[in-house]
Amino acid sequence: MSSQIESLVNKEYQYGFVTDIESDAIPRGLTEETVRLISARKNEPQWLLDWRLKAFKRWLSMTEPRWPNVKYGEIDYQAQTYYSAPKSVKPLQSLDEVDPELLKTYEKLGISLNEQKRLSGVAVDAIFDSVSVGTTMKEELKKHGVIFCSFGEAVIEHPELVQRYLGSVVPYSDNFFAALNSAVFSDGSFVYIPKGVRCPLELSTYFRINAADTGQFERTLIVADEGAYVSYLEGCTAPKRSTNQLHAAVVEIVALDDAQVKYSTVQNWYAGDKDGVGGIYNFVTKRGKAFTNSKISWTQVETGSAITWKYPSVILQGDNSTGEFYSVAVVNNKQQADTGTKMIHIGKNTKSTIISKGISAGHGQNSYRGQVKVLPKATGARNYTQCDSMLIGNQCGAHTFPYIEIANNSATLEHEASTSKIGEDQIFYCKQRGLNAEHAISLIVAGFCKEVFKELPMEFALEAQQLLGISLEGSVG
Amino acid sequence: MLTITNLTANAGGKPILKGISLTVNAGEVHAIMGPNGSGKSTLAQVIAGHPGYEVTGGSVTYEGQDLLELEAEVRAQQGIFLAFQYPVEIPGVSNAYFLRAAYNEVRKAHGEDEVDPLEFLDIMAKKLKVVEMDEAMLQRSVNAGFSGGEKKRNEILQMAVLEPKLAVLDETDSGLDIDALRIVAEGVNKLKRPDNATIVVTHYQRLLNYIVPDFVHVLAQGRIVRSGGKELALELEERGYDWLLEPAGASA
Numbered sequence: 001m002s003s004q005i006e007s008l009v010n011k012e013y014q015y016g017f018v019t020d021i022e023s024d025a026i027p028r029g030l031t032e033e034t035v036r037l038i039s040a041r042k043n044e045p046q047w048l049l050d051w052r053l054k055a056f057k058r059w060l061s062m063t064e065p066r067w068p069n070v071k072y073g074e075i076d077y078q079a080q081t082y083y084s085a086p087k088s089v090k091p092l093q094s095l096d097e098v099d100p101e102l103l104k105t106y107e108k109l110g111i112s113l114n115e116q117k118r119l120s121g122v123a124v125d126a127i128f129d130s131v132s133v134g135t136t137m138k139e140e141l142k143k144h145g146v147i148f149c150s151f152g153e154a155v156i157e158h159p160e161l162v163q164r165y166l167g168s169v170v171p172y173s174d175n176f177f178a179a180l181n182s183a184v185f186s187d188g189s190f191v192y193i194p195k196g197v198r199c200p201l202e203l204s205t206y207f208r209i210n211a212a213d214t215g216q217f218e219r220t221l222i223v224a225d226e227g228a229y230v231s232y233l234e235g236c237t238a239p240k241r242s243t244n245q246l247h248a249a250v251v252e253i254v255a256l257d258d259a260q261v262k263y264s265t266v267q268n269w270y271a272g273d274k275d276g277v278g279g280i281y282n283f284v285t286k287r288g289k290a291f292t293n294s295k296i297s298w299t300q301v302e303t304g305s306a307i308t309w310k311y312p313s314v315i316l317q318g319d320n321s322t323g324e325f326y327s328v329a330v331v332n333n334k335q336q337a338d339t340g341t342k343m344i345h346i347g348k349n350t351k352s353t354i355i356s357k358g359i360s361a362g363h364g365q366n367s368y369r370g371q372v373k374v375l376p377k378a379t380g381a382r383n384y385t386q387c388d389s390m391l392i393g394n395q396c397g398a399h400t401f402p403y404i405e406i407a408n409n410s411a412t413l414e415h416e417a418s419t420s421k422i423g424e425d426q427i428f429y430c431k432q433r434g435l436n437a438e439h440a441i442s443l444i445v446a447g448f449c450k451e452v453f454k455e456l457p458m459e460f461a462l463e464a465q466q467l468l469g470i471s472l473e474g475s476v477g
Numbered sequence: 478m479l480t481i482t483n484l485t486a487n488a489g490g491k492p493i494l495k496g497i498s499l500t501v502n503a504g505e506v507h508a509i510m511g512p513n514g515s516g517k518s519t520l521a522q523v524i525a526g527h528p529g530y531e532v533t534g535g536s537v538t539y540e541g542q543d544l545l546e547l548e549a550e551v552r553a554q555q556g557i558f559l560a561f562q563y564p565v566e567i568p569g570v571s572n573a574y575f576l577r578a579a580y581n582e583v584r585k586a587h588g589e590d591e592v593d594p595l596e597f598l599d600i601m602a603k604k605l606k607v608v609e610m611d612e613a614m615l616q617r618s619v620n621a622g623f624s625g626g627e628k629k630r631n632e633i634l635q636m637a638v639l640e641p642k643l644a645v646l647d648e649t650d651s652g653l654d655i656d657a658l659r660i661v662a663e664g665v666n667k668l669k670r671p672d673n674a675t676i677v678v679t680h681y682q683r684l685l686n687y688i689v690p691d692f693v694h695v696l697a698q699g700r701i702v703r704s705g706g707k708e709l710a711l712e713l714e715e716r717g718y719d720w721l722l723e724p725a726g727a728s729a
């Protein structure tokens with residue numbers, strides 16, 4: 001068995017190529033000067049520079065969290081480059097002006113920035129290293145009053161919105177990586193859906209790290225005004241490199257009264273090779289604040305990165321608000337993930353659902369870490385948590401760290417957990433019906449993840465399923 | 478169609494099959510009987526290519542090829558079907574999805590186009606009738622939470638969909654009540670064609686009242702100790718297996 005499946009060649013990471021493009025990067029290292037330099041490159045207003053500087057000061061006084069269940073060496077923050085942008089990208093350029101080399105890069109990643117060729121129904125913002133290359137379908141969205149643009153553009157064109165909501169969900173002082181991001185963040189996406197508008201398109205941002213030794217520190221802010229609805233998807237890839245690269249993003253979602261935001265992630269950063277050399281360190285803070293009767297739903301499929309540290313969370317601020325977290329996290333080879341969510345029940349009759357599916361293969365280590373907190377005023381709060389782990393092989397690990405804090409005894413909490421092992425017998429059964437081992441594993445795993453996949457927008461569910469199959473290839477021994 | 482010569486195989490490092498020879502031609506039904514633990518399932522699994530069983534000697538030829546050289550999925554694509562004694566559960570994967578995936582793999586292997594879910598539903602409507610199964614079964618996860626009888630019936634449904642050349646039914650009768658037994662057996666009979674063959678593994682004669690074998694073989698302690706026509710099954714029913722077994726130590 002083992003030899004049979006091991007001999008299935010591990011499919012190459014399909015997105016591991018490097019785009020040869022001239023970049024404008026600032027010198028390595030991180031000082032106050034670096035922060036000023038980034039802000040200047042982006043022609044930012046003073047208030048934003050001041051905010052960055054406060055964040056930087058705060059960051060200097062903080063230490064890197066070491067409580068996650070992951071092991072990695074010292075990160076030298078002075079050895080990184082904090083800003084790198086293709087020279088050909090001009091501020092506020094239109095799509096027609098995008099460098100053909102960059103268009104080609106996105107074509108190769110399966111993302112067409114040519115509006116005619118695009119899947120109808122999806123608008124894309126393409127972020128390359130530290131800048132946005134372009135955003136599609138802007139005109140169409142504008143008709144509905146929807147703002148979808150790069151963060152940098154939003155700062156210039158819609159400063160009042162950015163200033164009002166930036167840091168309102170994840171303050172710069174929140175944690176070490178959030179503070180770092182707040183100081184040096186480069187680009188990201190900005191979304192604003194006006195009152196009562198149902199965004200007519202799926203919005204999606206595609207993040208690409210290209211330059212070596214450069215971190216990506218993007219910042220995304222989504223604001224759904226009262227009664228608005230939006231579904232947003234992010235995808236990510238990076239070249240194969242033997243050094244680790246840092247990705248420390250912050251995503252903030254604000255769902256005002258009666259609004260609904262659905263945020264989906266298909267995370268496929270380079271994971272390192274089978275011996276754990278290289279790969280992205282993915283240290284991300286994602287949080288949403290849900291006001292009265294609103295709903296925020298996180299769906300994530302995490303297959304890439306050498307290390308993943310992220311807990312998309314919801315602050316259930318308003319009465320009757322809902323938070324959801326659906327997650328599939330896969331670790332293979334030497335990957336490590338410590339991921340989960342926090343659901344903070346503040347308002348009355350708030351409701352949260354957590355469905356976590358962890359898949360561990362090779363020497364991978366997968367930890368679910370989840371917090372459900374019910375504050376004194378959250379009368380009638382409800383949480384349902386289901387946390388399932390699947391092991392493939394004998395050398396991997398699955399761990400769960402649930403934290404429950406309840407300060408209101410009317411709360412109802414349900415928790416279910418299971419661990420299963422993908423069996424030789426299941427694989428053989430599929431093979432006996434004509435499916436090869438690869439197909440068998442992806443089918444069995446897809447079955448395991450079904451409840452999460454059904455939350456993904458249709459176009460991406462299939463992609464996510466295939467991605468899972470690829471990341472698990474060669475994993476059964 | 479299938480020629481097994483002097484086959485020996487280990488399970489868990491222990492010799493189980495100790496020199497099996499058997500020839501199956503198109504159009505034939507062979508029954509393999511024998512006491513529990515005699516190696517019937519091992520033989521079935523070796524034919525299907527289960528990697529947990531190690532072939533230590535002999536040969537198996539299927540349609541002129543060395544069967545033992547082929548991956549299990551290739552054997553399946555080329556028409557070998559095993560109805561499992563213990564069908565495996567695959568939670569979250571619907572029966573319909575699984576069946577269509579299997580059906581399309583077999584089609585692809587024959588250079589035919591894959592069918593889409595709608596076309597497949599039409600095909601399924603006919604196949605469900607073969608085993609008198611309800612359409613609702615298609616939406617349930619593969620074997621998950623099925624009763625023993627439902628699992629066995631589901632195996633025959635898969636067989637009806639895949640239309641194998643050589644079907645090996647491993648104790649498909651066990652766990653079935655008399656009505657289910659009749660339905661399953663009639664299903665198998667309906668699928669019989671002059672160009673396919675069936676090996677029925679069972680240790681009860683009961684099933685053979687419905688699926689009438691052309692040959693009956695008795696497997697005991699890893700060897701075929703007796704072969705005959707369908708009357709041998711009746712004789713076994715009457716006399717048990719003991720008279721065919723070697724007395725302990727006789728071979729030493």
Ligand SMILES: Nc1ncnc2c1ncn2[C@@H]1O[C@H](COP(=O)(O)OP(=O)(O)O)[C@@H](O)[C@H]1O
Binds near residue numbers: 493512515529
């Ligand atoms: N995977 C295995 N590992 C170890 N022993 C096995 C394995 N499979 C079968 N056996 C042993 O091989 C013998 C024959 O089993 P089996 O072929 O299942 O018999 P039957 O189907 O005739 O009842 C039994 O002694 C059984 O315990």
Ligand SMILES: [Mg+2]
Binds near residue numbers: 519562
């Ligand atoms: Mg058996």
